[in-house]
Amino acid sequence: MATHPAPKAIDALINQALAIEDEQAQEAGALGFMARAMVQATLPHRAVDGTYFERKNGAFTLSLLASPKIGLPYGSVPRLLLAWVTTEAVKTKSRELELGDSMSAFMAELGLKPTGGANGSITRLKNQTRRLFSATVAASYEDGEQIADMGYRLADKSVLWWHSKDPEQAGLWKSTVTLSEHFFNEVIDRPVPIDMRAIKALKQSPMALDIYTWLTYRASYLKRPTVIPWASLALQFGSDYTRLRDFKQAFLAELKKVTLVYGQVQVEATELGLMVKPSLTHISKREAP
Known part of the structure; x- marks a missing residue:
């Protein structure tokens, strides 16, 4: 069964998200990358x-x-x-x-x-x-x-x-x-530009880390709303789940943590899959190399 962030954890994520929005990653010395x-x-x-x-x-x-x-x-x-x-x-x-x-x-x-x-x-x-x-x-x-x-x-x-x-x-x-x-x-x-402050904020959850890096990468080139089927997401993020509904429940719980930290991303859970809409990347174009 999926777990939900505790109130204190949510408060911490919100505070970290506000700090990230207040200062660009490069200015904060937090510009990072992932292969x-x-x-x-x-x-x-x-x-x-x-x-x-x-x-x-x-x-x-x-x-x-x-x-x-x-x-x-x-x-x-x-x-x-x-x-x-x-x-x-x-x-x-x-x-x-x-x-x-x-x-x-x-x-x-x-x-x-x-x-x-x-x-x-x-x-x-x-x-x-x-x-x-x-x-x-x-x-x-x-x-x-x-x-x-x-x-x-x-x-x-x-x-x-x-x-x-x-x-x-x-x-x-x-x-x-x-x-x-x-x-x-x-x-x-x-390499994919990421904000190391977001990585550290989400470090308790490997799935949340994966979702964050994937979403900011997709946002860098997405041109129109795209629905990624739940079965495809399960192969990419959770092939160790035996039931698709269990994966979906776990994925959505971790997605909530990611959207708290990465507020610019626009996503919507549908019956068929996750709709990812064109969004601002978490690293601005002028910061990326």
């Missing part, structure tokens, strides 16, 4: 049995393959990591990225607070960072007339000198990730 492939199809929302996962968006299919010893990335943390590495790659034009002087400093960049324990944010970050950067991605496009396939690792190398018991402590060496050449080129080739 298009990761917007068109998304990562798992929750833990997946096995080492293979795929999502579809029309003729586009994104699949992930993981080492059995490490597992597939899932949840909000890999999405926060992807937004951060994409933004840093666009800004620095470098494949090798430094992840901060300490684990605590890097977590602050992602909008996370260090908490210990088996289920704490420190454990989740270390676990999901390894899962994400060791995963192999395959993307394919097939429309009946043409077929295109490509595959790549997200990172050639990741070295994490983080102190789990003392996240404030700086390591003797820098923690770094070196993006694979293919993923780096994908990242810097027309």
